[in-house]
Amino acid sequence: SSLASFLNGVPHGVYFFTPSLRRKYAGPRSHYMRIPLYVHSVVAMNSWLWSTVFHARDVPFTEACDYFFATMQLMFSMWMALYRMSRPPGGGSSKKKALSEGQEGHEIRSRPDRNPGSLVAFLGSYGVGLAFLTFYVYYVHSMMFTLFDYGWHMKINGVLVAFQAVAWLVWSVTLGRRRRYRFKAIGFLTLVLLAASCEVFDFPPYWGLIDAHATWHLLTAPMIPLWYSFWVDDTAFETKLAMGGGMRD
Numbered sequence: 001s002s003l004a005s006f007l008n009g010v011p012h013g014v015y016f017f018t019p020s021l022r023r024k025y026a027g028p029r030s031h032y033m034r035i036p037l038y039v040h041s042v043v044a045m046n047s048w049l050w051s052t053v054f055h056a057r058d059v060p061f062t063e064a065c066d067y068f069f070a071t072m073q074l075m076f077s078m079w080m081a082l083y084r085m086s087r088p089p090g091g092g093s094s095k096k097k098a099l100s101e102g103q104e105g106h107e108i109r110s111r112p113d114r115n116p117g118s119l120v121a122f123l124g125s126y127g128v129g130l131a132f133l134t135f136y137v138y139y140v141h142s143m144m145f146t147l148f149d150y151g152w153h154m155k156i157n158g159v160l161v162a163f164q165a166v167a168w169l170v171w172s173v174t175l176g177r178r179r180r181y182r183f184k185a186i187g188f189l190t191l192v193l194l195a196a197s198c199e200v201f202d203f204p205p206y207w208g209l210i211d212a213h214a215t216w217h218l219l220t221a222p223m224i225p226l227w228y229s230f231w232v233d234d235t236a237f238e239t240k241l242a243m244g245g246g247m248r249d
Helices: 002-017 019-026 034-056 060-084 094-103 116-145 150-175 182-200 212-242
Strands: none
Touching: 002 019, 002 034, 002 212, 019 034, 019 212, 034 060, 034 212, 060 116, 094 212, 116 150, 150 182, 182 212
């Protein structure tokens, strides 16, 4: 399980620390998803680091860090999905801004579109983020000072994964229906849910090394590049729209 956890963290590190890959998935400074995607990578690396440590050294402190940071990763991924879906095509950045970045060599951070609908969605995503943060503080406090309940922890994480899968599915048949790469997000989350079935249909370790939990993590590790591939395509598509390109990918 420790090796499997480490392998899950490697793709996040490769994409984050390789400048050419980082530019592809996070985009230019004007791209509205740039900072959330950076934070996503850092949160994921931290989560898998503590998962690696916990499975190598199972003590109360490492166990708590593994649980808390795993939930943090899932909550942030859920917020990031809602934030992405709340933005208008192209992020609401103007063609002039994007062209000035591409042609003049300087970067200008995009702002939310100023029409009332997109502004409400933009502010709403931060309201959801505040709600997530509040619940996360309650979750950590409850686990630390009331009852360290593994069952409750797994239910929360299961709901977060399922809700995120449903959110991306709805997006793919509505706002994202004209984007061919949308199937990468759906495919990734479907594969993750299938891999998670190893936790449901538990089985004893093979050769005393690989149990259901380790198998789950071994299966998810090669899926992570598919997730980043989705963001590479989405960033390219959104950047093209911001520069005045069409809606066809």
